[in-house]
Amino acid sequence: MTTLAVGKDVLSHCNRCKLNLSHIIVTMKDDDKPHKVKCNTCGATHVFKDPKKVTKKKKTTRKRTTKKESINDDWNKRMDTFKGEEISYSPKGSYVPGDLIDHTTFGKGFVEKKIDLNKIEVIFENDIKILVHNIQ
Numbered sequence: 433m434t435t436l437a438v439g440k441d442v443l444s445h446c447n448r449c450k451l452n453l454s455h456i457i458v459t460m461k462d463d464d465k466p467h468k469v470k471c472n473t474c475g476a477t478h479v480f481k482d483p484k485k486v487t488k489k490k491k492t493t494r495k496r497t498t499k500k501e502s503i504n505d506d507w508n509k510r511m512d513t514f515k516g517e518e519i520s521y522s523p524k525g526s527y528v529p530g531d532l533i534d535h536t537t538f539g540k541g542f543v544e545k546k547i548d549l550n551k552i553e554v555i556f557e558n559d560i561k562i563l564v565h566n567i568q
């Protein structure tokens with residue numbers, strides 16, 4: 433392994449070039465970690481970014497679950513543990529958090545919370561919806 437030192441070349445990710453390029457070490461953080469580097473291509477001086485870590489980060493971003501996936505996970509967990517009986521949804525009904533309702537359009541959903549006297553937030557398989565209830 434080559435010893436890193438001020439004035440030596442190191443491969444770093446350049447934010448301006450958006451590439452992993454050869455940089456000159458300007459300052460060192462530790463004996464083996466550059467702090468600031470200067471891009472040989474665009475001449476910008478910036479904090480050293482390990483090219484390996486930059487690649488890793490991108491993969492994590494791609495793997496991050498979307499909002500819909502997280503709703504679906506949550507819904508599945510609730511379905512697995514739900515022990516009560518499902519209730520057919522009707523705007524005239526009255527529901528409390530924890531109820532499992534069966535909606536003609538959206539399917540089965542869990543009442544998450546009461547928003548006000550006539551509105552409830554319901555977690556369906558792939559979406560969260562606001563439904564009306566207690567309508568006389």
Ligand SMILES: [Zn+2]
Pocket residue numbers: 446447448449450453471472473474475476
């Ligand atoms: Zn650059």
